[in-house]
Amino acid sequence: MYINIISLILLYYLKMPLGLNTVSEEWKRIFNGGMIASVALLALEALNIPLLDYLFSALSYILAALIVYVSLRNPELHHRKGLIYAWLPIMGVLLLTDLTEFISESLYQSLEGYFGTVKVFALIWAIAMWINNTKQRKALELERRKTEEKEKEYKITEAIKEQLEIQVAERTAEIMRQKEELVVALEELKAAQEQLIHAEKMASLGELTAGIAHEIQNPLNFVNNFSEVSTELLQEMKVELREGNSEEALEIAEDVIENLGKIAHHGKRADSIVKGMLQHSRANAGQKEETDINLLADEYLRLSYHGLRAKDKAFTADFKLDLDPNLPKIEVIPQDLGRVLLNLINNAFYAAAEKKSMLTEAKTNTSTFIPTVTVTTKKLKKGIEIRVRDNGNGISEEIRSKIFQPFFTTKPTGKGTGLGLSMSYEIITKGHGGQLNLESKPGEYTEFIIILP
Amino acid sequence: MKILIVDDERDVELLFRQKFRKEVRSGSLELCFAFSGNEALELLGHENPPKVVYVFSDINMPGMTGLELLKNIKERFPQINVSMISAYGDSENFEKAMNSGAKEFFTKPIDFESLRAEIVTLISQHNSQSNG
Structure with missing residues:
Protein backbone atom coordinates (compact mmCIF):
# COMPACT_ATOMS: atom_id res chain seq x y z
CA MET A 1 0.00 0.00 0.00
CA TYR A 2 2.72 2.45 0.88
CA ILE A 3 4.68 1.58 -2.17
CA ASN A 4 1.84 2.72 -4.40
CA ILE A 5 1.69 6.04 -2.63
CA ILE A 6 5.43 6.40 -3.20
CA SER A 7 4.90 5.49 -6.88
CA LEU A 8 2.23 8.13 -7.12
CA ILE A 9 4.53 10.75 -5.58
CA LEU A 10 7.37 9.74 -7.90
CA LEU A 11 5.18 9.82 -10.99
CA TYR A 12 3.72 13.15 -10.01
CA TYR A 13 7.14 14.75 -9.66
CA LEU A 14 8.48 13.06 -12.78
CA LYS A 15 5.73 14.75 -14.72
CA MET A 16 6.53 18.19 -13.34
CA PRO A 17 9.24 20.34 -14.89
CA LEU A 18 12.42 20.92 -12.88
CA GLY A 19 14.11 24.22 -13.65
CA LEU A 20 14.79 24.27 -17.32
CA ASN A 21 14.19 20.53 -17.66
CA THR A 22 10.81 19.45 -18.90
CA VAL A 23 9.56 16.11 -20.02
CA SER A 24 8.01 15.41 -23.37
CA GLU A 25 4.31 14.88 -23.89
CA GLU A 26 4.94 11.21 -24.51
CA TRP A 27 6.59 10.73 -21.15
CA LYS A 28 3.74 12.60 -19.52
CA ARG A 29 1.30 10.15 -21.06
CA ILE A 30 3.34 7.23 -19.78
CA PHE A 31 3.52 8.78 -16.30
CA ASN A 32 -0.22 9.41 -16.30
CA GLY A 33 -0.73 5.77 -17.20
CA GLY A 34 1.55 4.84 -14.31
CA MET A 35 -0.43 7.00 -11.94
CA ILE A 36 -3.72 5.43 -13.01
CA ALA A 37 -2.16 2.00 -12.49
CA SER A 38 -0.93 2.85 -9.00
CA VAL A 39 -4.29 4.36 -8.01
CA ALA A 40 -5.97 1.20 -9.32
CA LEU A 41 -3.57 -0.97 -7.35
CA LEU A 42 -4.19 1.14 -4.23
CA ALA A 43 -7.90 0.61 -4.61
CA LEU A 44 -7.54 -3.11 -5.24
CA GLU A 45 -5.31 -3.50 -2.17
CA ALA A 46 -7.84 -1.63 -0.09
CA LEU A 47 -10.42 -4.37 -0.94
CA ASN A 48 -8.26 -6.76 1.12
CA ILE A 49 -9.08 -9.80 -1.01
CA PRO A 50 -7.22 -12.81 0.40
CA LEU A 51 -4.57 -14.39 -1.82
CA LEU A 52 -5.00 -11.75 -4.56
CA ASP A 53 -3.59 -9.31 -2.08
CA TYR A 54 -0.16 -10.78 -2.63
CA LEU A 55 -0.49 -10.49 -6.36
CA PHE A 56 -1.44 -6.80 -6.12
CA SER A 57 1.44 -6.25 -3.74
CA ALA A 58 3.85 -7.87 -6.21
CA LEU A 59 2.41 -5.82 -9.09
CA SER A 60 2.84 -2.67 -7.00
CA TYR A 61 6.53 -3.46 -6.46
CA ILE A 62 6.97 -4.28 -10.13
CA LEU A 63 5.44 -0.92 -11.02
CA ALA A 64 7.70 0.86 -8.53
CA ALA A 65 10.75 -1.03 -9.85
CA LEU A 66 9.78 -0.07 -13.39
CA ILE A 67 9.56 3.57 -12.40
CA VAL A 68 12.99 3.43 -10.75
CA TYR A 69 14.51 1.52 -13.62
CA VAL A 70 13.06 3.75 -16.33
CA SER A 71 14.00 6.91 -14.46
CA LEU A 72 17.60 5.87 -13.95
CA ARG A 73 18.16 4.45 -17.41
CA ASN A 74 16.75 7.25 -19.54
CA PRO A 75 19.06 10.22 -20.02
CA GLU A 76 15.98 12.40 -20.48
CA LEU A 77 15.00 11.80 -16.89
CA HIS A 78 18.44 12.12 -15.33
CA HIS A 79 17.51 15.33 -13.62
CA ARG A 80 15.16 13.30 -11.38
CA LYS A 81 17.87 11.02 -10.11
CA GLY A 82 17.87 12.84 -6.75
CA LEU A 83 14.16 12.14 -6.33
CA ILE A 84 14.64 8.48 -7.04
CA TYR A 85 17.61 8.20 -4.68
CA ALA A 86 15.58 9.87 -1.94
CA TRP A 87 12.84 7.33 -2.13
CA LEU A 88 14.84 4.30 -3.05
CA PRO A 89 15.88 3.30 0.57
CA ILE A 90 12.38 3.42 1.89
CA MET A 91 11.14 1.45 -1.10
CA GLY A 92 13.88 -1.15 -0.46
CA VAL A 93 12.93 -1.39 3.24
CA LEU A 94 9.23 -1.76 2.36
CA LEU A 95 10.07 -4.52 -0.09
CA LEU A 96 12.28 -6.28 2.45
CA THR A 97 9.64 -6.03 5.17
CA ASP A 98 6.88 -7.33 2.92
CA LEU A 99 9.10 -10.10 1.57
CA THR A 100 10.07 -11.18 5.11
CA GLU A 101 6.47 -11.13 6.20
CA PHE A 102 5.51 -13.11 3.12
CA ILE A 103 8.19 -15.72 3.66
CA SER A 104 8.00 -16.15 7.42
CA GLU A 105 5.59 -14.51 9.81
CA SER A 106 7.75 -15.47 12.80
CA LEU A 107 10.94 -14.07 11.33
CA TYR A 108 9.05 -10.89 10.52
CA GLN A 109 7.80 -10.58 14.05
CA SER A 110 11.25 -11.14 15.54
CA LEU A 111 12.75 -8.53 13.21
CA GLU A 112 9.83 -6.08 13.34
CA GLY A 113 11.65 -3.77 15.73
CA TYR A 114 14.65 -3.45 13.38
CA PHE A 115 12.45 -2.92 10.40
CA GLY A 116 10.70 -0.12 12.24
CA THR A 117 14.04 1.55 13.01
CA VAL A 118 15.28 1.15 9.44
CA LYS A 119 11.98 2.50 8.14
CA VAL A 120 12.41 5.55 10.34
CA PHE A 121 15.96 6.09 9.03
CA ALA A 122 14.85 5.57 5.47
CA LEU A 123 12.05 8.03 6.03
CA ILE A 124 14.49 10.56 7.55
CA TRP A 125 16.75 10.02 4.54
CA ALA A 126 13.84 10.58 2.23
CA ILE A 127 12.87 13.76 4.01
CA ALA A 128 16.45 15.03 4.10
CA MET A 129 16.83 14.29 0.43
CA TRP A 130 13.52 15.92 -0.27
CA ILE A 131 14.53 19.09 1.54
CA ASN A 132 17.82 19.07 -0.32
CA ASN A 133 16.06 18.50 -3.62
CA THR A 134 13.66 21.28 -2.88
CA LYS A 135 16.57 23.64 -2.35
CA GLN A 136 18.15 22.52 -5.55
CA ARG A 137 14.84 22.84 -7.28
CA LYS A 138 14.41 26.36 -6.02
CA ALA A 139 17.92 27.25 -7.16
CA LEU A 140 17.19 25.76 -10.52
CA GLU A 141 13.88 27.56 -10.64
CA LEU A 142 15.65 30.83 -9.93
CA GLU A 143 18.16 30.09 -12.63
CA ARG A 144 15.33 29.29 -15.00
CA ARG A 145 13.64 32.59 -14.24
CA LYS A 146 16.86 34.46 -14.72
CA THR A 147 17.44 32.75 -17.99
CA GLU A 148 13.91 33.52 -19.03
CA GLU A 149 14.39 37.16 -18.14
CA LYS A 150 17.62 37.25 -20.02
CA GLU A 151 15.91 35.70 -22.96
CA LYS A 152 13.17 38.28 -22.73
CA GLU A 153 15.73 41.04 -22.54
CA TYR A 154 17.57 39.50 -25.44
CA LYS A 155 14.36 39.43 -27.44
CA ILE A 156 13.65 43.04 -26.60
CA THR A 157 17.19 43.99 -27.55
CA GLU A 158 16.82 42.06 -30.75
CA ALA A 159 13.60 43.89 -31.53
CA ILE A 160 15.23 47.27 -30.82
CA LYS A 161 18.21 46.29 -32.91
CA GLU A 162 15.98 45.35 -35.79
CA GLN A 163 14.12 48.60 -35.51
CA LEU A 164 17.39 50.48 -35.40
CA GLU A 165 18.64 48.64 -38.41
CA ILE A 166 15.52 49.61 -40.30
CA GLN A 167 15.98 53.22 -39.24
CA VAL A 168 19.65 53.14 -40.20
CA ALA A 169 18.75 51.71 -43.58
CA GLU A 170 16.15 54.44 -44.05
CA ARG A 171 18.59 57.15 -43.02
CA THR A 172 21.30 55.70 -45.22
CA ALA A 173 18.95 55.71 -48.16
CA GLU A 174 18.03 59.31 -47.37
CA ILE A 175 21.68 60.33 -47.09
CA MET A 176 22.53 58.55 -50.30
CA ARG A 177 19.71 60.36 -52.06
CA GLN A 178 20.94 63.66 -50.69
CA LYS A 179 24.47 62.78 -51.75
CA GLU A 180 23.26 62.07 -55.27
CA GLU A 181 21.49 65.39 -55.31
CA LEU A 182 24.62 67.13 -54.07
CA VAL A 183 26.74 65.45 -56.71
CA VAL A 184 24.37 66.72 -59.37
CA ALA A 185 24.38 70.19 -57.80
CA LEU A 186 28.16 70.17 -57.66
CA GLU A 187 28.36 69.21 -61.32
CA GLU A 188 26.02 72.04 -62.19
CA LEU A 189 28.07 74.45 -60.09
CA LYS A 190 31.25 73.33 -61.76
CA ALA A 191 29.71 73.90 -65.16
CA ALA A 192 28.51 77.32 -64.03
CA GLN A 193 31.95 78.14 -62.71
CA GLU A 194 33.52 77.16 -66.01
CA GLN A 195 31.10 79.45 -67.79
CA LEU A 196 31.81 82.27 -65.37
CA ILE A 197 35.53 81.88 -65.79
CA HIS A 198 35.04 82.01 -69.51
CA ALA A 199 32.79 85.05 -69.12
CA GLU A 200 35.42 86.71 -66.96
CA LYS A 201 38.05 86.00 -69.58
CA MET A 202 35.83 87.47 -72.25
CA ALA A 203 35.01 90.46 -70.06
CA SER A 204 38.67 91.18 -69.50
CA LEU A 205 39.26 90.69 -73.20
CA GLY A 206 36.57 93.30 -73.79
CA GLU A 207 38.39 95.65 -71.48
CA LEU A 208 41.53 94.90 -73.41
CA THR A 209 40.14 95.51 -76.87
CA ALA A 210 40.27 99.28 -76.75
CA GLY A 211 43.75 99.19 -75.29
CA ILE A 212 44.84 96.68 -77.88
CA ALA A 213 43.39 98.74 -80.71
CA HIS A 214 45.34 101.76 -79.50
CA GLU A 215 48.45 99.73 -78.92
CA ILE A 216 48.29 98.25 -82.41
CA GLN A 217 47.34 101.53 -84.04
CA ASN A 218 50.48 103.23 -82.74
CA PRO A 219 53.04 100.82 -84.18
CA LEU A 220 51.02 100.60 -87.40
CA ASN A 221 51.16 104.37 -87.74
CA PHE A 222 54.90 104.20 -87.33
CA VAL A 223 55.19 101.45 -89.92
CA ASN A 224 53.16 103.52 -92.38
CA ASN A 225 54.90 106.78 -91.59
CA PHE A 226 58.40 105.39 -91.72
CA SER A 227 57.78 103.56 -94.97
CA GLU A 228 56.32 106.74 -96.52
CA VAL A 229 59.16 108.89 -95.32
CA SER A 230 61.64 106.30 -96.54
CA THR A 231 60.16 106.50 -100.03
CA GLU A 232 60.56 110.24 -99.94
CA LEU A 233 64.11 109.88 -98.69
CA LEU A 234 65.00 107.43 -101.44
CA GLN A 235 63.64 109.81 -104.06
CA GLU A 236 65.79 112.54 -102.58
CA MET A 237 68.72 110.17 -102.59
CA LYS A 238 68.25 109.57 -106.33
CA VAL A 239 68.38 113.31 -106.90
CA GLU A 240 71.50 113.67 -104.79
CA LEU A 241 73.18 110.81 -106.64
CA ARG A 242 72.36 112.31 -110.03
CA GLU A 243 73.90 115.52 -108.86
CA GLY A 244 76.92 113.60 -107.65
CA ASN A 245 76.49 114.49 -103.99
CA SER A 246 77.55 111.11 -102.67
CA GLU A 247 78.01 112.43 -99.12
CA GLU A 248 74.40 113.50 -98.99
CA ALA A 249 73.27 110.27 -100.60
CA LEU A 250 75.13 108.21 -98.02
CA GLU A 251 73.60 110.20 -95.21
CA ILE A 252 70.14 109.58 -96.60
CA ALA A 253 70.93 105.89 -96.98
CA GLU A 254 71.81 105.75 -93.27
CA ASP A 255 68.45 107.31 -92.44
CA VAL A 256 66.61 104.84 -94.62
CA ILE A 257 68.40 101.94 -92.95
CA GLU A 258 67.44 103.33 -89.56
CA ASN A 259 63.85 103.72 -90.74
CA LEU A 260 63.68 100.13 -91.93
CA GLY A 261 64.88 99.10 -88.50
CA LYS A 262 62.08 101.15 -86.99
CA ILE A 263 59.54 99.58 -89.33
CA ALA A 264 60.67 96.11 -88.29
CA HIS A 265 60.60 97.11 -84.63
CA HIS A 266 57.07 98.48 -84.75
CA GLY A 267 55.88 95.56 -86.87
CA LYS A 268 57.11 93.18 -84.20
CA ARG A 269 55.50 95.28 -81.53
CA ALA A 270 52.10 94.98 -83.22
CA ASP A 271 52.75 91.30 -83.76
CA SER A 272 53.44 90.61 -80.10
CA ILE A 273 50.33 92.53 -79.08
CA VAL A 274 48.17 90.42 -81.35
CA LYS A 275 49.83 87.25 -80.04
CA GLY A 276 49.25 88.39 -76.50
CA MET A 277 45.60 89.01 -77.24
CA LEU A 278 45.21 85.56 -78.76
CA GLN A 279 46.87 84.00 -75.74
CA HIS A 280 44.67 85.95 -73.43
CA SER A 281 41.47 84.72 -75.00
CA ARG A 282 42.58 81.11 -75.35
CA ALA A 283 40.30 78.88 -73.32
CA ASN A 284 42.60 75.95 -72.63
CA ALA A 285 45.23 76.00 -69.94
CA GLY A 286 48.44 77.58 -71.08
CA GLN A 287 51.91 76.12 -70.80
CA LYS A 288 54.53 77.44 -68.45
CA MET B 1 60.95 129.45 -86.28
CA LYS B 2 60.90 126.93 -83.43
CA ILE B 3 58.17 124.39 -82.86
CA LEU B 4 57.72 121.84 -80.05
CA ILE B 5 56.30 118.37 -80.54
CA VAL B 6 55.00 116.53 -77.46
CA ASP B 7 54.39 112.78 -77.63
CA ASP B 8 55.20 109.88 -75.32
CA GLU B 9 56.32 107.81 -78.31
CA ARG B 10 60.00 108.61 -78.78
CA ASP B 11 60.15 107.52 -82.42
CA VAL B 12 58.02 110.53 -83.25
CA GLU B 13 61.19 112.61 -83.06
CA LEU B 14 62.94 110.66 -85.80
CA LEU B 15 59.84 110.76 -87.93
CA PHE B 16 59.39 114.51 -87.65
CA ARG B 17 63.09 115.18 -88.23
CA GLN B 18 62.97 113.22 -91.45
CA LYS B 19 59.65 114.60 -92.59
CA PHE B 20 60.80 118.18 -92.14
CA ARG B 21 64.35 117.49 -93.12
CA LYS B 22 64.47 120.11 -95.84
CA GLU B 23 62.92 122.83 -93.74
CA VAL B 24 65.27 122.07 -90.86
CA ARG B 25 68.29 122.09 -93.17
CA SER B 26 67.31 125.35 -94.75
CA GLY B 27 67.10 126.82 -91.25
CA SER B 28 63.52 127.98 -91.65
CA LEU B 29 62.36 125.49 -89.03
CA GLU B 30 63.74 124.39 -85.72
CA LEU B 31 62.29 121.29 -84.01
CA CYS B 32 62.37 120.37 -80.36
CA PHE B 33 60.72 117.47 -78.57
CA ALA B 34 59.23 116.60 -75.20
CA PHE B 35 57.95 113.19 -74.15
CA SER B 36 55.51 114.27 -71.48
CA GLY B 37 53.42 117.28 -70.54
CA ASN B 38 55.69 118.15 -67.65
CA GLU B 39 58.77 117.96 -69.83
CA ALA B 40 57.11 120.28 -72.32
CA LEU B 41 56.24 122.87 -69.68
CA GLU B 42 59.76 122.69 -68.28
CA LEU B 43 61.20 123.22 -71.74
CA LEU B 44 58.94 126.21 -72.42
CA GLY B 45 59.64 127.68 -68.99
CA HIS B 46 63.36 127.48 -69.63
CA GLU B 47 63.52 130.47 -71.96
CA ASN B 48 61.83 133.73 -71.26
CA PRO B 49 60.02 134.47 -73.45
CA PRO B 50 60.10 131.04 -75.12
CA LYS B 51 61.36 130.90 -78.67
CA VAL B 52 58.83 128.19 -79.42
CA VAL B 53 55.92 129.59 -81.35
CA TYR B 54 53.93 126.44 -81.99
CA VAL B 55 53.27 123.29 -80.01
CA PHE B 56 51.92 120.04 -81.43
CA SER B 57 50.83 117.75 -78.66
CA ASP B 58 49.49 114.24 -78.42
CA ILE B 59 46.40 114.03 -76.20
CA ASN B 60 46.80 110.53 -74.90
CA MET B 61 49.84 110.50 -72.63
CA PRO B 62 50.49 109.11 -69.20
CA GLY B 63 50.49 111.71 -66.49
CA MET B 64 49.48 115.10 -67.79
CA THR B 65 47.30 114.68 -70.83
CA GLY B 66 47.59 116.79 -73.95
CA LEU B 67 44.41 118.65 -73.04
CA GLU B 68 45.78 119.56 -69.62
CA LEU B 69 49.02 120.67 -71.24
CA LEU B 70 47.00 122.80 -73.67
CA LYS B 71 45.26 124.58 -70.79
CA ASN B 72 48.56 125.08 -68.99
CA ILE B 73 50.28 126.56 -72.05
CA LYS B 74 47.34 128.82 -72.84
CA GLU B 75 47.39 130.12 -69.26
CA ARG B 76 51.12 130.72 -69.12
CA PHE B 77 52.03 131.43 -72.73
CA PRO B 78 48.91 132.64 -74.52
CA GLN B 79 50.95 133.73 -77.53
CA ILE B 80 51.97 130.15 -78.38
CA ASN B 81 49.78 128.29 -80.83
CA VAL B 82 48.86 124.77 -79.78
CA SER B 83 47.45 122.04 -82.00
CA MET B 84 46.37 118.65 -80.82
CA ILE B 85 47.18 115.29 -82.36
CA SER B 86 45.09 112.37 -81.16
CA ALA B 87 44.46 108.77 -81.99
CA TYR B 88 40.93 109.27 -80.77
CA GLY B 89 39.32 111.60 -83.26
CA ASP B 90 36.06 111.83 -81.34
CA SER B 91 33.97 114.94 -81.05
CA GLU B 92 34.35 115.10 -77.28
CA ASN B 93 38.11 115.50 -77.44
CA PHE B 94 37.76 117.84 -80.40
CA GLU B 95 35.29 120.09 -78.52
CA LYS B 96 37.43 120.15 -75.43
CA ALA B 97 40.55 120.99 -77.40
CA MET B 98 38.86 123.76 -79.37
CA ASN B 99 37.21 125.23 -76.27
CA SER B 100 40.57 125.32 -74.56
CA GLY B 101 42.04 127.32 -77.41
CA ALA B 102 43.63 124.73 -79.66
CA LYS B 103 44.39 125.99 -83.14
CA GLU B 104 44.01 122.77 -85.06
CA PHE B 105 43.03 119.18 -84.32
CA PHE B 106 44.90 116.45 -86.19
CA THR B 107 44.03 112.79 -85.97
CA LYS B 108 46.44 109.92 -86.02
CA PRO B 109 47.72 108.54 -88.30
CA ILE B 110 49.10 112.02 -88.99
CA ASP B 111 48.44 113.35 -92.43
CA PHE B 112 51.85 114.93 -92.88
CA GLU B 113 50.72 116.85 -95.96
CA SER B 114 48.17 118.86 -93.99
CA LEU B 115 50.64 119.20 -91.15
CA ARG B 116 53.27 120.44 -93.54
CA ALA B 117 50.79 122.88 -95.05
CA GLU B 118 50.05 124.22 -91.59
CA ILE B 119 53.73 124.57 -90.79
CA VAL B 120 54.53 126.17 -94.13
CA THR B 121 51.82 128.82 -93.56
CA LEU B 122 53.26 129.40 -90.13
CA ILE B 123 56.75 129.84 -91.48
CA SER B 124 55.61 132.36 -94.07
CA GLN B 125 53.59 134.26 -91.45
CA HIS B 126 56.53 134.15 -89.10
CA ASN B 127 58.92 135.37 -91.76
CA SER B 128 56.64 138.23 -92.81
CA GLN B 129 56.23 139.19 -89.14
CA SER B 130 59.95 139.15 -88.40
CA ASN B 131 60.63 140.90 -91.70
CA GLY B 132 57.95 143.46 -90.95
Missing part, protein backbone atom coordinates in the same frame (compact mmCIF):
# COMPACT_ATOMS: atom_id res chain seq x y z
CA GLU A 289 57.37 79.09 -70.27
CA GLU A 290 60.35 81.25 -69.45
CA THR A 291 59.00 84.76 -69.35
CA ASP A 292 60.48 88.22 -68.96
CA ILE A 293 58.23 89.57 -66.23
CA ASN A 294 59.44 93.14 -66.82
CA LEU A 295 58.24 93.00 -70.43
CA LEU A 296 54.96 91.45 -69.40
CA ALA A 297 54.37 94.06 -66.71
CA ASP A 298 55.17 96.87 -69.15
CA GLU A 299 52.89 95.41 -71.81
CA TYR A 300 49.89 94.94 -69.53
CA LEU A 301 50.34 98.28 -67.80
CA ARG A 302 50.12 99.97 -71.20
CA LEU A 303 47.21 97.80 -72.36
CA SER A 304 45.32 98.59 -69.20
CA TYR A 305 46.05 102.29 -69.38
CA HIS A 306 45.08 102.67 -73.01
CA GLY A 307 42.06 100.43 -72.57
CA LEU A 308 40.68 102.61 -69.79
CA ARG A 309 41.67 105.74 -71.64
CA ALA A 310 39.83 104.62 -74.73
CA LYS A 311 36.73 103.71 -72.80
CA ASP A 312 36.54 106.84 -70.72
CA LYS A 313 37.74 110.07 -72.30
CA ALA A 314 37.75 111.82 -68.94
CA PHE A 315 40.11 109.24 -67.50
CA THR A 316 43.45 110.67 -66.53
CA ALA A 317 46.14 108.98 -64.58
CA ASP A 318 49.86 108.68 -64.35
CA PHE A 319 51.65 105.40 -64.30
CA LYS A 320 55.16 104.49 -63.31
CA LEU A 321 57.22 101.43 -63.96
CA ASP A 322 60.01 100.64 -61.58
CA LEU A 323 61.58 97.54 -63.03
CA ASP A 324 64.49 95.64 -61.57
CA PRO A 325 67.02 95.23 -64.42
CA ASN A 326 68.42 92.12 -62.71
CA LEU A 327 65.07 90.37 -62.69
CA PRO A 328 65.60 86.79 -63.84
CA LYS A 329 63.29 85.18 -66.34
CA ILE A 330 61.00 82.72 -64.61
CA GLU A 331 58.67 79.92 -65.62
CA VAL A 332 55.10 81.15 -65.69
CA ILE A 333 51.96 80.79 -67.79
CA PRO A 334 52.23 84.20 -69.50
CA GLN A 335 48.57 84.63 -70.41
CA ASP A 336 47.46 83.70 -66.88
CA LEU A 337 49.94 86.00 -65.19
CA GLY A 338 48.99 88.66 -67.74
CA ARG A 339 45.36 88.28 -66.75
CA VAL A 340 46.32 88.76 -63.10
CA LEU A 341 48.39 91.85 -63.90
CA LEU A 342 45.64 93.29 -66.07
CA ASN A 343 43.12 92.72 -63.31
CA LEU A 344 45.27 94.23 -60.58
CA ILE A 345 46.31 97.18 -62.74
CA ASN A 346 42.76 97.86 -63.92
CA ASN A 347 41.59 97.77 -60.30
CA ALA A 348 44.42 100.10 -59.33
CA PHE A 349 43.52 102.62 -62.04
CA TYR A 350 39.88 102.31 -61.08
CA ALA A 351 40.65 102.96 -57.40
CA ALA A 352 42.89 105.93 -58.13
CA ALA A 353 40.35 107.44 -60.54
CA GLU A 354 37.59 106.92 -57.96
CA LYS A 355 39.51 108.99 -55.47
CA LYS A 356 40.01 111.72 -58.03
CA SER A 357 36.31 111.88 -58.89
CA MET A 358 35.46 111.84 -55.19
CA LEU A 359 37.74 114.80 -54.61
CA THR A 360 36.27 116.58 -57.63
CA GLU A 361 32.75 116.06 -56.34
CA ALA A 362 33.76 117.34 -52.95
CA LYS A 363 35.13 120.41 -54.78
CA THR A 364 38.40 120.07 -52.96
CA ASN A 365 41.55 121.27 -54.57
CA THR A 366 42.19 118.40 -56.94
CA SER A 367 45.13 119.86 -58.79
CA THR A 368 47.54 118.35 -56.29
CA PHE A 369 46.17 114.86 -56.63
CA ILE A 370 47.29 112.87 -59.64
CA PRO A 371 45.93 109.33 -59.79
CA THR A 372 49.01 107.18 -60.04
CA VAL A 373 49.60 103.49 -60.52
CA THR A 374 53.05 102.12 -59.93
CA VAL A 375 54.22 98.69 -61.00
CA THR A 376 57.42 97.53 -59.36
CA THR A 377 59.40 94.38 -59.94
CA LYS A 378 62.14 93.13 -57.67
CA LYS A 379 64.41 90.14 -57.50
CA LEU A 380 64.13 88.34 -54.18
CA LYS A 381 66.58 85.90 -52.64
CA LYS A 382 64.18 83.21 -53.74
CA GLY A 383 61.88 84.13 -56.60
CA ILE A 384 60.57 87.51 -57.62
CA GLU A 385 58.10 90.11 -56.45
CA ILE A 386 55.69 92.23 -58.44
CA ARG A 387 53.93 95.13 -56.71
CA VAL A 388 50.94 96.98 -58.11
CA ARG A 389 50.30 100.12 -56.12
CA ASP A 390 47.70 102.83 -56.46
CA ASN A 391 47.20 106.02 -54.50
CA GLY A 392 43.45 105.53 -54.29
CA ASN A 393 41.21 105.36 -51.26
CA GLY A 394 42.65 102.12 -49.94
CA ILE A 395 40.79 99.10 -48.68
CA SER A 396 39.20 99.03 -45.26
CA GLU A 397 40.01 96.30 -42.76
CA GLU A 398 36.58 94.68 -42.96
CA ILE A 399 36.60 94.38 -46.73
CA ARG A 400 40.15 93.10 -46.82
CA SER A 401 39.20 89.59 -45.71
CA LYS A 402 36.50 89.27 -48.35
CA ILE A 403 38.37 90.68 -51.25
CA PHE A 404 39.61 87.37 -52.64
CA GLN A 405 36.19 85.71 -52.34
CA PRO A 406 34.41 84.94 -55.57
CA PHE A 407 31.64 87.36 -56.53
CA PHE A 408 32.79 89.97 -54.05
CA THR A 409 32.89 93.35 -55.70
CA THR A 410 32.72 96.93 -54.57
CA LYS A 411 32.07 98.14 -58.08
CA PRO A 412 28.55 99.15 -59.12
CA THR A 413 26.35 96.43 -60.62
CA GLY A 414 27.42 95.56 -64.12
CA LYS A 415 30.91 97.02 -63.70
CA GLY A 416 32.59 94.03 -62.12
CA THR A 417 31.97 90.30 -62.12
CA GLY A 418 33.51 89.94 -58.67
CA LEU A 419 35.64 87.16 -60.08
CA GLY A 420 38.76 89.06 -61.02
CA LEU A 421 40.58 88.93 -57.73
CA SER A 422 39.46 85.44 -56.78
CA MET A 423 40.68 84.20 -60.15
CA SER A 424 43.91 86.12 -59.75
CA TYR A 425 44.36 84.53 -56.35
CA GLU A 426 43.77 81.06 -57.81
CA ILE A 427 46.22 81.68 -60.64
CA ILE A 428 48.98 82.93 -58.35
CA THR A 429 48.58 80.41 -55.52
CA LYS A 430 47.37 77.23 -57.21
CA GLY A 431 48.69 77.85 -60.70
CA HIS A 432 52.13 79.15 -59.80
CA GLY A 433 52.68 78.19 -56.15
CA GLY A 434 53.10 81.84 -55.27
CA GLN A 435 51.47 84.32 -52.93
CA LEU A 436 49.13 87.21 -53.47
CA ASN A 437 49.16 89.65 -50.58
CA LEU A 438 47.67 93.00 -49.91
CA GLU A 439 48.82 96.08 -48.09
CA SER A 440 46.64 99.10 -47.75
CA LYS A 441 46.16 102.25 -45.76
CA PRO A 442 42.59 103.56 -46.03
CA GLY A 443 42.58 106.94 -47.73
CA GLU A 444 46.14 106.63 -48.95
CA TYR A 445 47.09 103.59 -50.95
CA THR A 446 46.55 99.98 -51.85
CA GLU A 447 49.32 97.68 -52.87
CA PHE A 448 48.98 94.14 -54.18
CA ILE A 449 52.08 92.05 -53.88
CA ILE A 450 52.64 89.02 -56.05
CA ILE A 451 55.42 86.72 -54.97
CA LEU A 452 56.43 84.04 -57.45
CA PRO A 453 58.92 81.28 -56.67
